[in-house]
Amino acid sequence: MPTDPALAAPAAPTPYVLAVDFGGTKVEAALVDAEGRLVEGSRHRRPTGRNATVPELEESVGGVVRAAAASLPAGASIVGVGIGSAGPIDRQRGLVSPLNVPHWRDYPMRDFVAGVAAELGLAVPVTLEMDGVAITMAEHWVGAAQGVDNVMGMVISTGIGGGLIVGGRVITGPTGNAGHIGHVEVGDIKGEDTFGNPYALEAMASGPHTVAWARQQGFEGATGEDLAAAYVAGDLIAREAIARTGEAVGRAIASATALLDLELVAIGGGFSHSTPDLFDHMRDVIEHHYFPFVRKVRIVPSALSSEGPLIGAAALIHRAALLP
Structure with missing residues (x-):
């Protein structure tokens, strides 16, 4: 047989x-x-x-x-x-x-x-x-952006990075740097002059730069973990630092959404976990935007943790x- x-x-x-x-x-x-x-x-x-x-x-x-x-x-x-x-x-x-x-x-x-x-x-x-x-593709594949075809992924950690999927396709640009949200300017919020531009988002809202600003105001901690613990304990400088960073990130997301008509922004990275209130500050900026199509964007934590x-x-x- x-x-x-x-x-x-x-x-x-x-x-x-x-x-x-x-x-x-x-x-x-x-x-x-x-x-x-x-x-x-x-x-x-x-x-x-x-x-x-x-x-x-x-x-x-x-x-x-x-x-x-x-x-x-x-x-x-x-x-x-x-x-x-x-x-x-x-x-x-x-x-x-x-x-x-x-x-x-x-x-x-x-x-x-x-x-x-x-x-x-x-x-x-x-x-x-x-x-x-890469992180945007991960969220679109198995994370918080499954089934959504107009997405920005962000990482808030040592630096701030981002990526874009628009119309279901990854947007890289000719050099590969499309979505570099950490280096958009966010108005009159001023950070450190680390990269020659203190008005870039990363200069004020990354973990190390948020801590650096807090230390300039008298905060005695040295790390993002210290800042997160102080925030939970009610430290006023820590709370102001988180609010300032959340506002800056919210402004950048509002600008990106106005440009690209995004539906969802998924955010990961170590400093994004400092407190859930960080997301509330971002969302507050979006909720008060004058365009309804910007107010529709959802800001969510990454569903993939450190992986x-x-x-x-x-x-x-x-x-x-x-x-x-």
Whole structure:
């Protein structure tokens, strides 16, 4: 009796993406399946930072890529490498210039990671996009923006990043920096002159810059966690700092919505968790906007917790059809 070919054929290897998330404090890598789930035990982290040298940064990035690849389950395959990096970037040439990592300017991140992959015997596509693009794709795929086709994703952490999906398609722009919401100007709210523009959103509303402003007012804490604890305890400076940051982010969201007719903004990143009241301050700005089509935008927390950036980096491969 002939054997059914369908029964005789070997099962196709389970496809995984090696996802890399590079930011101003750390770099992480993990394996992510086609459903947006991280492989248990495959997530690895190493430091980056303002003082890290090029060799140290390469050691961190190469280290997490090798460690994640070594976690590949038996019978599975890696079908691509997705990299989400703090910007600005040059997506055509695969270069990164993260503002909070000053030793990397026009650094060939895509080629470096591709070289590490080749050392591991991986002949697969390597895709680099700004981290804001990655987090937006993650929220659209398995997070808070499922089923919504006009979305901005934001990260409020060491820096402030963002990405856009408009009409169901990812918008990157020719250089890959579309959606860089951290560097829009937000009027007369003034922050630190870190990047030559104290009126940029990131200069006043990132975690470190919010804490820096609070310290100028007499706050004695040193971190975003300190500020969050003081806020809960009723510290007036901490409360004013959070309100100021929420207003600034709300203004930026209002401007982006007026420009792009957004339906939803999903926000993640460590400092976005400082207090739920931060979101209330953002929403208050939106609720008092004069255009009804701006007032319709919903501002929600990320549904993906700390896994979002890695899921998004994987989406660069698993959901590549959404990219230009």
